[in-house]
Amino acid sequence: MYDSENTANDGYQKIDSLQRILSSLNLKVKTVSQNDYYKGLLNKKYIGVISLINWPQVGLTNKSFLQDRQKFRGIKLHIGDNLTVSEAKELGGSATKIYQQQLILNFQGNKQLLPFSETATVLSHLSKGTRKIGLLTSQQKNQSKYTYGVIYKKVGFLPYFKKSGVSLMAAVKTIAELFGSKGNYRPLLAITGVSPYSNLKVLDEISNYCYQKNIPFSISTVTVSENTEMKAYRHFTKVLKKVEERNGIIFLNTPAVGGAGTNSAAELNERMTASFVAFANHQVYPVGISSQGYWNQDEVLRKQALMQADHWLLLPSETPTFVKQDNNANVAHQSLYAVSASSLLTAQQKSGLKFEIPTAITYKLPDSSKKLFDFKRLVQSLHVTWFDPVLQNWQTKVSSNTTTIEYKGGNYFLNGQRKELSSKASGSLRTSPQNKFRPLFTRFFSLQGNILMLFFAIALSILLVFIGLGRRIYLQMFKR
Numbered sequence: 001m002y003d004s005e006n007t008a009n010d011g012y013q014k015i016d017s018l019q020r021i022l023s024s025l026n027l028k029v030k031t032v033s034q035n036d037y038y039k040g041l042l043n044k045k046y047i048g049v050i051s052l053i054n055w056p057q058v059g060l061t062n063k064s065f066l067q068d069r070q071k072f073r074g075i076k077l078h079i080g081d082n083l084t085v086s087e088a089k090e091l092g093g094s095a096t097k098i099y100q101q102q103l104i105l106n107f108q109g110n111k112q113l114l115p116f117s118e119t120a121t122v123l124s125h126l127s128k129g130t131r132k133i134g135l136l137t138s139q140q141k142n143q144s145k146y147t148y149g150v151i152y153k154k155v156g157f158l159p160y161f162k163k164s165g166v167s168l169m170a171a172v173k174t175i176a177e178l179f180g181s182k183g184n185y186r187p188l189l190a191i192t193g194v195s196p197y198s199n200l201k202v203l204d205e206i207s208n209y210c211y212q213k214n215i216p217f218s219i220s221t222v223t224v225s226e227n228t229e230m231k232a233y234r235h236f237t238k239v240l241k242k243v244e245e246r247n248g249i250i251f252l253n254t255p256a257v258g259g260a261g262t263n264s265a266a267e268l269n270e271r272m273t274a275s276f277v278a279f280a281n282h283q284v285y286p287v288g289i290s291s292q293g294y295w296n297q298d299e300v301l302r303k304q305a306l307m308q309a310d311h312w313l314l315l316p317s318e319t320p321t322f323v324k325q326d327n328n329a330n331v332a333h334q335s336l337y338a339v340s341a342s343s344l345l346t347a348q349q350k351s352g353l354k355f356e357i358p359t360a361i362t363y364k365l366p367d368s369s370k371k372l373f374d375f376k377r378l379v380q381s382l383h384v385t386w387f388d389p390v391l392q393n394w395q396t397k398v399s400s401n402t403t404t405i406e407y408k409g410g411n412y413f414l415n416g417q418r419k420e421l422s423s424k425a426s427g428s429l430r431t432s433p434q435n436k437f438r439p440l441f442t443r444f445f446s447l448q449g450n451i452l453m454l455f456f457a458i459a460l461s462i463l464l465v466f467i468g469l470g471r472r473i474y475l476q477m478f479k480r
Contacts, residue, residue, distance in 0.1 A: 001032050001042075001069075002052040003060050010163075011054035016317040017163045018052065018079075019329055020293045021172055023314060024337040024357040025181050029329040031297065039064040042072055048179060052161070053080030056119075077156040077178055081121045092127030092152040098144075105148060105166050107134040107173075108354055112166035120159050122146040129153075131177065134170035149174030163316075164343035169353060172337075176356040183356050186387035188336060189379070190251070190313060190360040192290075194221035196236040199367050204239050206365070209376060211246035216388040218360070219243055220290040220313060222253045225274035228281070237282035244285065245421050249389055249407065251290035251313045252276070252398075254305050257321040264323055268304040269401075276308075276400045280414055283421065287389075287396040287407040288312060290338075294320040296329045306332070311396040313360055314338060333396075336360040341378050352383045 005012045015031065022029045032041065042049055042065065049072060051060060059082040060066065069076065070086060078087055088095040102116045114136075122136065126147065134148030136159075148170050150157040156178040161171055176183065191206060203219070210217040221240070227233060240250060255271060279286060288311035295301040296314065300323040306312060310333040338360045344353065361382070366372040393409035406413040413419065 001034060001037065001049060001060070001065060002054050003034055004055040004058045005033070006055040006058075009055075012320075013163060013316065014054060014161055015052065016293045017168075018050065018161070018175075019297065020314045020316075020335070020337050021175060021357060022179075023293075023296060023312075023329055023331060023335040024359070025176060025179055026331045026335070027179065028331055031327040031329070034060055034062040034065060037062050037065045039068065041065075042068040044074075046074060048075030048077070050077045050079065053078075053082050056081040075154045075156075075178055077158070077175065079158045079161050081119065081159075083121050083123075083157065087155075087157075088123065090152070090155045091123060091150055091157050092130055093123040093150065094125045096122050096124050098122060098138075098146075101138055103136045103138060103146075105134055105136055105170065107148070107166045107170040110166050110169075110353070114162075114167065117160075122159055123150050123157060126150065127152060133174045133177070134166075151178050154178075164339070165345075168339065168343070169355075173356045181356070183358075185355045185358050186385050186392075187353075187355055187359040187361045188387040188389075189215060189217040190290075190336075190338065190362045191217065191219045191365050192253075192315065192338075192362045193364040194219050194253075196222075196224060196233060198365055200236065200239045202366050202368075202372055204242060205372060206375065207239075207243045207246045207248050210248065215379065216247060216386050216390070218249045218251060218287075218313075218389075219365075220251045220253045220315070220362075222255060223275050223279065225271050225278060228278040233278075234282065237279070237284050240279075240284045241282070241421065244283075244412075247390060247410065249287045250284065251288050252279070252286040254289060254291040254295060254301070257301070257323060265300045265304050268300065272305050272308060273400045273403065276398065276403045276405065280403060280405065283419065285405045285407065285412040285414065285419065286398055287394075287405075288398065290315060292317040292320070294322065297325060297327050298322050299324045299326045299328070302330055306330075308400045309396070309398045310334075312336065315362070316340075334358050338362050341382065344382065345378070352385070 002015055005015065019029055019031060049069060051069065053059060076090070083095045098120050100118060101120065103114045105112045105114055124146070126132070129152070131151040132147045132149070133151070136146040136148050138144040148159065151174065156174055158171055158174055162168060189210070191203070194203060207217070224233065243250060252275060276286065289306055289309040290313035291306060293314045294317040295306055307330070312332045312335045314335050315338045336358045339362065341361050341363045344361065361384070363375055363378065366375050389407070390410040394407065395409065396407045398405040404415050411418060412421070
């Protein structure tokens with residue numbers, strides 16, 4: 001439950017981040033704006049409720065929700081300001097307002113200097129048995145100290161939520177513990193932004209670098225589902241095969257959504273199927289699907305794409321384009337929460353970062369030698385032990401109509417048969433003729449293209465006629 005998206009202050013990104021965190025905890029989530037809440041919506045079928053204050057000046061004012069939350073006996077978490085007296089009482093403490101402070105968050109031996117804040121709500125006089133996560137300290141001479149994450153029985157509190165650095169790590173730990181999860185995960189290195197049009201030489205250099213340095217890694221790539229017989233596509237898949245041969249794994253990134261059409265669900269399903277088939281024909285075997293988080297909040301996008309894989313890499317939502325938004329997030333066997341490598345560098349690290357949920361540390365594919373150098377330096381500066389799918393015997397499955405791809409600790413299986421990774425492609429898969437894929441809106445743009453070609457052909461013919469007539473008139477002038 002949130003008060004407002006507050007898009008001017010990254011409010012939607014906070015909502016998206018929380019949704020992806022909860023998905024990584026394997027929790028089904030229903031996201032509701034207070035404007036859409038009605039009496040009785042929060043009931044016994046839910047194990048918990050999160051109240052997010054995105055805009056303190058607005059706050060949660062829906063009386064039906066406030067009454068239902070007061071009666072609710074499940075897990076409760078309040079994030080942000082406007083903590084009510086009854087909520088503070090449930091937390092076993094007293095709410096205190098602090099003003100005009102720039103605090104330092106200390107968590108697991110790491111520090112982060114927080115942005116200046118006009119006001120913040122913190123808890124004091126905490127009851128015995130309260131679990132405390134992270135410590136906020138002021139920069140004044142007489143240093144004040146406050147607890148960051150508070151858990152008392154089945155109720156939790158976070159004074160704010162940030163999507164980066166130590167703040168993110170402490171918030172995730174608070175949420176995970178409150179919902180009964182105590183994990184210790186190694187992060188997966190993920191190179192994002194890969195496509196057939198990327199600088200494939202740089203991608204090849206990165207995969208070779210990771211292989212030589214014994215760094216397990218993954219890539220998230222979009223693809224095409226037509227013209228897969230062309231030389232450029234073969235070169236693209238050749239580089240991807242090298243990624244696999246160097247113990248890298250591949251997530252198929254979902255295509256861009258151009259808007260809802262009458263056949264958008266069927267066309268999306270066909271596009272995903274065609275992409276998997278084309279990859280398999282060239283011995284490229286994705287282990288899962290990557291997408292922006294909002295795909296899990298859309299009935300069509302979730303069912304026709306995400307649910308084809310049992311492992312997801314959920315990236316931050318940048319430009320949501322919904323087809324049929326329902327805000328009923330589902331779960332996979334495992335969902336990786338994506339966090340950018342640069343955002344973790346806001347922490348002053350003195351010890352290794354610890355991850356409470358399945359996490360992927362992402363880095364956008366460099367497009368120059370300098371950025372490639374920056375990537376190598378950044379990877380070396382992160383004090384983490386990387387997740388190794390081979391050593392951890394990771395097992396994944398992708399099923400798309402007639403094609404099933406399985407990954408089992410470094411081994412690939414296509415429709416139940418083990419596949420050796422080699423440069424020579426073996427037998428091809430074929431999609432049925434009636435399901436031949438046409439991208440969304442292809443017919444529309446194809447028709448427009450034909451009309452334009454016809455128009456230019458007619459215009460050119462008329463122009464040639466006028467040129468001929470003009471030449472004849474010009475010559476006749478001299479004959480006289």
